[in-house]
Amino acid sequence: MSVLPDGWEMVVGLEVHTELLTKSKLFCGCENHFGSEPNTNVCPICLGLPGSLPVLNEHAVELAMRIGMALHCTIAPSTFHRKNYFYPDQSKDYQISQYDLPINAEGYLDLPDGSRVRIERAHMEEDTGKTTHLGGSGRLAGADRSLVDYNRCGVPLVEIVSAPDIRSSAQARAYAAELRGILIATGASDGRMEEGSMRIDANVSVRRPGAPFGTRCEIKNLNSLRSLQRAIDHEALRQIELLEEGGTVRQETRHWDEDMGETSTLRVKEDAEDYRYFRDPDLVDLAPSEAWQAEVRTAMGAMPAERRRDLEARLGSPTDAQRDAVVVVIDLGLERFVHAAAEAGTDVAIALSRVANELAGEATLEKLSLDAFVKTVAMEQSGALSATQAKAVLGELITNGGDPVSVAAAKGYEQLSSDSLEATIDELIAANPDEWGRYRDGDDKLAGFFTGLVMKATSGKANGKAVVAVLQSRR
Amino acid sequence: MKTALTIAADVQSGASSATAELERTLGVIAARNEELNVFLHVDHDGARAMAEAVDAAIARGESVGPLAGVPIAIKDNLCQRGIPTTCSSKILEGWRPPYSATVLDRLVAAGAVPVGKTNLDEFAMGSSTENSAFGPTRNPLDPSRVPGGSSGGSAAAVAADMTSISLGSDTGGSIRQPAALCGIVGIKPTYGLVSRYGLIAFSSSLDQIGPFSSTVADSALLLEVIAGHDPLDSTSLPEPSPSLLAHVNDGVAGKRIGLVKELYEGSSPAVLAAVHAAAEALREAGATIVELSIPELRLGLSAYYLIAPAEASSNLARYDGVRFGRRVDGEDVTAMMEATRTAGFGAEVKRRIMLGTYALSAGYYDAYYGQALKVRTLTINAFAKAYEQVDLILGATTPDVAFAFGEKAADPMAMYLNDVFTIPTNLAGDPALSLPFGKGDHNLPIGVQLLGPGRSEAQLIAAARVLEIADGRA
Numbered sequence: 001m002s003v004l005p006d007g008w009e010m011v012v013g014l015e016v017h018t019e020l021l022t023k024s025k026l027f028c029g030c031e032n033h034f035g036s037e038p039n040t041n042v043c044p045i046c047l048g049l050p051g052s053l054p055v056l057n058e059h060a061v062e063l064a065m066r067i068g069m070a071l072h073c074t075i076a077p078s079t080f081h082r083k084n085y086f087y088p089d090q091s092k093d094y095q096i097s098q099y100d101l102p103i104n105a106e107g108y109l110d111l112p113d114g115s116r117v118r119i120e121r122a123h124m125e126e127d128t129g130k131t132t133h134l135g136g137s138g139r140l141a142g143a144d145r146s147l148v149d150y151n152r153c154g155v156p157l158v159e160i161v162s163a164p165d166i167r168s169s170a171q172a173r174a175y176a177a178e179l180r181g182i183l184i185a186t187g188a189s190d191g192r193m194e195e196g197s198m199r200i201d202a203n204v205s206v207r208r209p210g211a212p213f214g215t216r217c218e219i220k221n222l223n224s225l226r227s228l229q230r231a232i233d234h235e236a237l238r239q240i241e242l243l244e245e246g247g248t249v250r251q252e253t254r255h256w257d258e259d260m261g262e263t264s265t266l267r268v269k270e271d272a273e274d275y276r277y278f279r280d281p282d283l284v285d286l287a288p289s290e291a292w293q294a295e296v297r298t299a300m301g302a303m304p305a306e307r308r309r310d311l312e313a314r315l316g317s318p319t320d321a322q323r324d325a326v327v328v329v330i331d332l333g334l335e336r337f338v339h340a341a342a343e344a345g346t347d348v349a350i351a352l353s354r355v356a357n358e359l360a361g362e363a364t365l366e367k368l369s370l371d372a373f374v375k376t377v378a379m380e381q382s383g384a385l386s387a388t389q390a391k392a393v394l395g396e397l398i399t400n401g402g403d404p405v406s407v408a409a410a411k412g413y414e415q416l417s418s419d420s421l422e423a424t425i426d427e428l429i430a431a432n433p434d435e436w437g438r439y440r441d442g443d444d445k446l447a448g449f450f451t452g453l454v455m456k457a458t459s460g461k462a463n464g465k466a467v468v469a470v471l472q473s474r475r
Numbered sequence: 476m477k478t479a480l481t482i483a484a485d486v487q488s489g490a491s492s493a494t495a496e497l498e499r500t501l502g503v504i505a506a507r508n509e510e511l512n513v514f515l516h517v518d519h520d521g522a523r524a525m526a527e528a529v530d531a532a533i534a535r536g537e538s539v540g541p542l543a544g545v546p547i548a549i550k551d552n553l554c555q556r557g558i559p560t561t562c563s564s565k566i567l568e569g570w571r572p573p574y575s576a577t578v579l580d581r582l583v584a585a586g587a588v589p590v591g592k593t594n595l596d597e598f599a600m601g602s603s604t605e606n607s608a609f610g611p612t613r614n615p616l617d618p619s620r621v622p623g624g625s626s627g628g629s630a631a632a633v634a635a636d637m638t639s640i641s642l643g644s645d646t647g648g649s650i651r652q653p654a655a656l657c658g659i660v661g662i663k664p665t666y667g668l669v670s671r672y673g674l675i676a677f678s679s680s681l682d683q684i685g686p687f688s689s690t691v692a693d694s695a696l697l698l699e700v701i702a703g704h705d706p707l708d709s710t711s712l713p714e715p716s717p718s719l720l721a722h723v724n725d726g727v728a729g730k731r732i733g734l735v736k737e738l739y740e741g742s743s744p745a746v747l748a749a750v751h752a753a754a755e756a757l758r759e760a761g762a763t764i765v766e767l768s769i770p771e772l773r774l775g776l777s778a779y780y781l782i783a784p785a786e787a788s789s790n791l792a793r794y795d796g797v798r799f800g801r802r803v804d805g806e807d808v809t810a811m812m813e814a815t816r817t818a819g820f821g822a823e824v825k826r827r828i829m830l831g832t833y834a835l836s837a838g839y840y841d842a843y844y845g846q847a848l849k850v851r852t853l854t855i856n857a858f859a860k861a862y863e864q865v866d867l868i869l870g871a872t873t874p875d876v877a878f879a880f881g882e883k884a885a886d887p888m889a890m891y892l893n894d895v896f897t898i899p900t901n902l903a904g905d906p907a908l909s910l911p912f913g914k915g916d917h918n919l920p921i922g923v924q925l926l927g928p929g930r931s932e933a934q935l936i937a938a939a940r941v942l943e944i945a946d947g948r949a
Binding site for chain 1: 552553554560562567570572573574576671672673674675676678679680706707708709710785786788789792793794795797798799807808809812832835836837840844
């Protein structure tokens, strides 16, 4: 479902920067923590004081390897290089990064829709500090004063570079979401885009299908999935408009303005800095041993794709809606509830629906035990609770905990007797002769109409399945 | 002249005290520093407190380290907590590091008393100490001449008998060349033997900290104290400090020593005579002398003047006025950085930053920096091949004796050529030692150089001791 005019295709590659969840920074012992007072998590090393030297954090290497393994990359012997450029938030005026030999090379990521995006590399580097420019335009040039916070300087990052395999903004979004799930599942990152734990640059170009790649523009620092999708669509449309008017796309770096909903030029390629990369002589080559790699691999849990397959297997042949629900449940890491219900022999479809709808939006599920959840599903399945009642019981269990049987009793959810249900239904049939006639003539949609009336009349106490059974018997 | 070994023994035995030794040192400094400009900063109070602490520990009967009460001079590119550290550059004027170099911690743990910071060529770039922003150091043996560089101050401190030992750093000869010109012993250790943590970087893949002393044994002792693995330096060798002092009198009997043409050719007649006399002395002590040629070493100087400036251009980027040291205000951050660096760096530092930036630039990397790395590999392989034939190598340290002020300062190439014999060892990462052997023009000392494969310091020291005796300095 492309937003592009006919005869055009977009080509997108993403560069995702993720901060690693290490206790300390990449090359020193300072705490890696977001939100501390400015310049409190600093030392001679991350401040780049003369004479200080970097020492590589092994835990960061382990997390980088986990990301590589989850993305089916080759873990390769690698080196660290210096990327040289002057900027005040970079304490040494160079960034230690990996260049021609990254730790993770050539992998792929399979998306829930079955498409595959190749990964070119996932390399390690250090983050920069944060500069705030006061006065002027808010940028470095012309600012009255600039304040720098070095707490983030030296925080470990992994940059994951995809091949230009993405063909729509929706696919780009799905890629970013899937990658985020993987980063969280590996324990490498908290995936918090709003805190900058995961930041995305998008390389976008357009072409006629089958034509060679067009000139690309890079959109920097997209910090939400929504921004990513909007920015890519906007940028592709901008390029198409330019080309259709007979113009050419200039290779440049662009900035996405979320409020204006458009991209604008940051710098053109001719202004691009020469980073004068060379091997950092303060660090030694990195070559994780086979034994270490095996240890890391063994300790890794299952990735989202595998967990989705496991959950779908519980359903047999899931509907599209159920597949969507599975994606939500896995993203949130809530599949344990569905698995517990399945293992107790209760209805997996009901359990999945309750988790995707009732549990998904909750900030915490600490008070809801697996056992209480499974019992609630069982009560709904048996007809002891209607769907509406089951949702209300779950809401109570999430807020206050407890046992579903007593919660249902306290709410007065005793089951309607079948006599009184039948009497209610007969009254409603009599009151709505036209609809009943159409239902009897085969219009099954009207079952829903009558079920709704019954629910209203019984304040939601009736069991939907029982209502349909009575309706059938009266047909 | 009293050696460090004697001072430490006297302090421990009670024949002297750390305080008395320090006061003697401070007295010589007071008498001669104005003339020679050896020390940029003398830490009177700190040194006295440390000396008193050593004396107190001895009075309490506690065991003290092998350098107990020995005053030592420190090159001013080594960080010492709270003590001004300038690299002889205006850009660091007034900066006091909040931490100490690993070697300083080890010295203090061994009982040594750091007395102050010595002059050097700015950021260790130079061979005469004329590039210091705080004026040149004078050679104590002839104050009209340079002491060599870049560790000119540390060499002069020992030559003037201000301290018995001192620390320098050697990137392309910055310990050995001033040792030769000042008539003392200096060692450039195997790369990684001594932690670089707290050494302000010039060229990280070449820099090594090493000792100066008037005797071979003192350098052996000092190197033992500062060497050994340091987890704060990723390039630090994994082994603990080697035993060196115990091998001083091992001799050279049965050793094969290469006399390498490329390490003395073009020297003055007196230097050539000294090198051959040294070879003869080693032969008489039981070594076999093998005449060798290693043509690859001729490429070393060119490769060095690409690799070292390239690394320096990156290492010196951090002096931008933002976090420490000097700041010259500008209209915005970029202008401030430019103004700071323009005012803060001297001409030689700027020359090398520009050279290194160019060598690493897109389009030039392969032709310059990339090519230099290949020459470096050639040098490593050539030395390795030579060490299949010989145990050690002998050559000159410098082509001539100490030169006069201004003699080479106007011509960078003439100055660079003074390091032609010392540079190849740094490229290979191997150790080398310079010691005085004979006298040249104007009765100035000549330095001969002993080179060996990685971690051969004990053998170098034993061979140097043979020459020390042969030169009549038993």
